Amino acid sequence: MLPGLVLQGSHHICFLDLMLPGLVLQGSHHICFLDLMLPGLVLQGSHHICFLDLMLPGLVLQGSHHVCFLDLMLPGLV
Helix, strand or coil: CCCCEEECCCCCCEEEEEEEEEECCEEEEEEEEEEEECCEEEEEEEEEEECCCCCCCCCCCEEEEEECCCCECCCCCC
């Protein structure tokens, strides 16, 4: 568990299997696989997201995003 994790800059994330409440991604990110719970996730900037299999209550997407596949629950998606 990484509560309050903030990633700033450029990141290539290949696999996440965890709980990240309050995660904030700022900058440019290439995310290949997410299997996790991310309440309050905020994506700011440019993101390439290849696969999401997760629950994201309160997800906020800001900026430019390439989302290839979503298999998830997104209550409150903005």
